[in-house]
Amino acid sequence: MFTGIIEAIGTISALKNHGDDLRLTVNVGKLDMSDVHLGDSISTNGVCLTVVDFGSDYYSVDVSKETIKYSGFANYQVGSKVNLEKAMRADTRFGGHIVSGHVDGVGEVLAVNDHTRYVEVWVKAPDELAKYIAHKGSITVDGVSLTVNEVKGASFMLWLIPHTLQETIIGMYKPGTKINLEVDVIARYLERLMLGDKAATTEKQDISMAFLAEHGYLK
Structure with a gap:
């Protein structure tokens, strides 16, 4: 979970293909890495990624085929700048809004x-x-x-x-x-909730004016 309040601007220092996936290394700039551990999440240009290697001035993550498909990582290269935010702590201010790090x-x-x-x-x-x-x-x-x-x-x-x-x-x-x-x-959750029982079907469901009227949302 993140807030959308950026902590630092990082720089991509390495990109390595692993089949359909990608190993990405980021130089963190001014981001404080003193409390980062293996398995922590860091938002990298809005994408929640898991730290698999790190040092005082860098971290590495694996980017899946699915993430590449729905984000801009396919266009990034060494030297590209990225916004960085560590996962939100429970004892800190919630300064932005609820950000999952799941890019749409x-x-x-x-x-x-x-x-x-x-x-x-x-x-x-x-x-x-x-x-x-x-x-x-x-x-x-x-x-x-x-x-x-x-x-x-x-x-x-x-x-x-x-x-x-x-x-x-x-x-x-x-x-x-x-x-x-x-x-x-x-x-996103409101749309899913409005589907009611139809959310359990495998058919694609769209929220339309007819759907709203049928289920009592319109008079």
């Missing part, structure tokens, strides 16, 4: 517009994620907990303050940049 898909930056005190970033999400993205709702972008400020179809807009731009890789975004997206976990 890869979005694309459409535009980056500079303003006096903030930067406006427009992102195109995969169409299948659009229903989970709401105005003033939460979304995780490369591991960063952010607020959606405007929505147009599957595209949404973010306002970034100088601190966020300085402390995360979002300050490096430009049109065409691919980014990891995780939608609000509450929205």
Whole structure:
């Protein structure tokens, strides 16, 4: 479990293919590794990964075929910058929102517009994620907990303050940049809950106006 409050910017120092999987090593920058142990989870650009080797200034993780499929790891290379956050402690402040580290898909930056005190970033999400993205709702972008400020179809807009731009890789975004997206976990569970008994069937179930009316959600 994570909060989406980034602790450091890391740099990918090694990538090794192991069949369909990937061994990734990250130089951690200013991330404090003094309390990290084998088997701990570290969010790497929003993806929850398990530490299989580490030192004072690095850690290594194995990235599965499934994770590569739903995230931007297929596009990363040695030297790529990544946002880092260690797993949330029970005795710390919950500063962002509930972030599982289970990326839902890869979005694309459409535009980056500079303003006096903030930067406006427009992102195109995969169409299948659009229903989970709401105005003033939460979304995780490369591991960063952010607020959606405007929505147009599957595209949404973010306002970034100088601190966020300085402390995360979002300050490096430009049109065409691919980014990891995780939608609000509450929205995912709510959709599943609304299926009721039909959630147990193997057939694909979609929430439609007809479905809502049939099950008493609409009058």
